[in-house]
Amino acid sequence: MWDLFKAELIRFRIWAFAAAAVHLLALGFMARVVDLAQQPLVVQWVVGGTYALAGLLLGLYQMGSYRRPSQWLNLLHRPLAHRRIAASLACSAGVLLAIAVALPILLVALWQETATARVVDLRHWLLPLSGWLIATSAYLAGAFCSLRGVRSAGAALVLLCWPLASDAYGPGLIAVELIVLASLAGLLLLAFRPDPTALPRAPGAVLAIALPLSMANYLLLLIAFMSLEMLWIAQGSHPNNTPVPPAGGHNEVEKMDERGRMLAGLQGSVHPDAPLLREQIGLSEPHGFGVQVPKLPQRQELANFRPMEFDDAKGGIRWVFSHDDMRLHGWKLRDRRAAGTLGVGADNAPFPAPVLPGGPLPGMSEDDAVLVGGRTLYQYVAQSQQVVPRLVLPAGETLMGVSLVGARLAALSDRALYFLDARDMAQDLHPVPIRLRVALPGAMGDLRSLEAIELVDGWLVAFTFSARSHTVDGVAPFQATLRVHDDGRIETIHRRPLVFDYPAAYRYRAWWPSPALHALGKAALELFAPPLPLDATTPAPIPRSVIWRAILLAALSATVAWLRGARTATGPRGRMTWTLACAVGGPPVLATWWLMVPLRDPLDRSLPDAAAIATA
Secondary structure (H helix, E strand, O other): OHHHHHHHHHHHHHHHHHHHHHHHHHHHHHHHHOOHHHOEHHHHHHHHHHHHHHHHHHHHHHHHHHOOHHHHHHHHOOOOOHHHHHHHHHHHHHHHHHHHHHHHHHHHHHHHHHHOOOOOOHHHHOHHHHHHHHHHHHHHHHHHHHHHOHHHHHHHHHHHHHHHHOOOOOHHHHHHHHHHHHHHHHHHHHHOOOOOOOOOOOHHHHHHHHHHHHHHHHHHHHHHHHHHHHHHHHHOOOOOOOOOOOOOEHHHHHOOOHHHHHHHHOOOOOOOOHHHHHHHHHHOOOEEOOOOOOOOOOOOOOOEOOOOEEEEOOOOEEEEEEOOOOEEEEEEOOOOOEEEEEOEOOOOEOOOOOOEEEOOOOOOOOOOEEEEEOOEEEEEEOOOOEEEEEEEOOOOOOEEEEEEEOOEEEEEEOOEEEEEEHHHHHHOOOOOOOOEEEEOOOOHHHEEEEEEEEEOOEEEEEEEEOOOOOOOOOOOOEEEEEEEOOOOOEEEEEEEEOEOOOOHHHHOOOOOOOHHHHHHHHHHHOOOOOOOHHHOOOOOOOOHHHHHHHHHHHHHHHHHHHHHHOOOOOHHHHHHHHHHHHHHHOHHHHHHHHHHOOOOOHHHOOOOOHHHHHHO
């Protein structure tokens, strides 16, 4: 085992060190140009994809070279168990990938920590481990695909895509990558046998391959639906690209301007003030609200949605947020030397939550900056180089952004809309008092647009909830128009239901092919992931037609599986097990059985079944 391990290291040592040198030069060049620790998520995706491609190619090449019949017999006829041979090959590949992938990242992190004033947090020290896990998992996936062939390749590739789509972050994402690594290692051990394409006999081994392969078939089905949607768009009748959107639907409202949406929200209202409010909308200039923080930063997340830094041009300092001590660390733009740390207030207290730079607010100097984090809005005062809280929302809420609306300020959280006086923001540096609070009449994840006009006594606010009405998780679309009086009274002027622009079969295309696999995939994506405010929705009830469609598909899959079972060599027990699995998982599981269990050879049909002989 040790000799085989060393032989593989010697075989690929030149390639490993050459790849490490090129990798180190590339990272070093980038580190001189930009701060690698503050790059946005898209850069992390590109770099991680490169690591995965390198590992995948290594697995395909290494196992592909041994997979030839003469080489395969020579490899397996060693005085070692098959699993120990597989472990030797995989461990050597892991060491090679550690040299080529993890070591350059670690060296650049060490250089940035010791030779620069840039911020290096715990999350950055996890990047070498994460890169190695990605590359090694890709190697295991490539090795499995090389041994099992195209028919089972989806089982490994879908596991490899799991971390990319996962909602977990930081240590939670590392845990997901470890699970993927262990799962792919198990698949490789199952495939490393004299006949790699043969179906394992142990039920657990069959399940280990069949479950991810079924999920891969499920994803392929969703991709096929996307292709059909492209044809639907090209045909010209798709609700998003018709010349005139369907009347009464959410696409019609979403394509309106702000005034049109507010007027549409009052259609059909029987409120006595509705005619007067329509006139007010026509005479006023509606203000729309946006979300300054579309993706909230999480503590010790490996990647950044956007750089967590801002520049004080007057002071010549760049301030970067550190997840370790929850403070801002500064370095001078002129000589790149450290310029101290900055917390909240005169005591430099740590921030309660990670902060992101936001847009400017009234009364601020052009050198000042806005920071948004948790339930608090902060202002960086360039003159005194202090950070002071300017707006604090109630506990349990998350601030999404602040906008100027005429002479007022409006703050949007995941639960409510707040109105403040802009003059309070300009007068001093104390927290601005909240004047009015309007609870959102729906979930934040469903909110599509929000407009308001100022009245003589208060505000008229129009909400449109349709952001995910084209998916299984979205709410039944509707508009809600509220009148907010200056004394705090809130009056519902009208609640207007909107029509679904998409048929139920389209909206629930991820559910009815296999409700079980849909639930399993959703649980996998949410594993180790905390609930996020922007993802909260109120799903509409599933229509009966969709439920019956899922039941009929499951019954059809089970029937086809039972009939096909008579032409395979699985035996009565295996036939029943696969039939039940197809009844639960639907067409994706049926496709898995089709790929994993071949039909019996026609020349052997006259022979009795092996299970029948064993029973006799």
